[in-house]
Amino acid sequence: MPERLVHRQSEATAVAPALPDFRPAAERATDDIAPSRATVQVTCGALTEEVAVAGMTVGDVRTLLAAPFSIAPRATALVNGQPVAARHQLATGESLEFVRPSGEKGASWNPKSASSATA
Numbered sequence: 148m149p150e151r152l153v154h155r156q157s158e159a160t161a162v163a164p165a166l167p168d169f170r171p172a173a174e175r176a177t178d179d180i181a182p183s184r185a186t187v188q189v190t191c192g193a194l195t196e197e198v199a200v201a202g203m204t205v206g207d208v209r210t211l212l213a214a215p216f217s218i219a220p221r222a223t224a225l226v227n228g229q230p231v232a233a234r235h236q237l238a239t240g241e242s243l244e245f246v247r248p249s250g251e252k253g254a255s256w257n258p259k260s261a262s263s264a265t266a
Contacts, residue, residue, distance in 0.1 A: 206233030
């Protein structure tokens with residue numbers, strides 16, 4: 148009799164309906180990557196995730212995560228704080244960051260030239 152009870156419990160858990168996946172798109176995007184791969188910390192803007200992309204090139208990661216991480220096409224890739232080419236192969240434990248190019252607003256201001264102009 149206890150065997151029958153155990154059998155019924157396993158049947159009940161086997162037919163439980165699947166719940167919808169409400170995780171952010173960035174987390175779902177990496178589900179199809181082999182779980183045996185080691186991770187790299189990937190950052191773009193305020194979003195930072197540990198992603199199983201070690202062994203892939205920076206260009207491949209940019210393509211894979213462009214939409215979920217909102218990576219700008221002209222964003223510079225930095226590995227461990229240093230600029231790298233798209234062909235750079237990522238190693239386990241590295242940190243990959245995509246940084247948007249930024250510019251200065253207006254002309255640079257020099258206090259010496261400003262004081263001479265008003266004098």
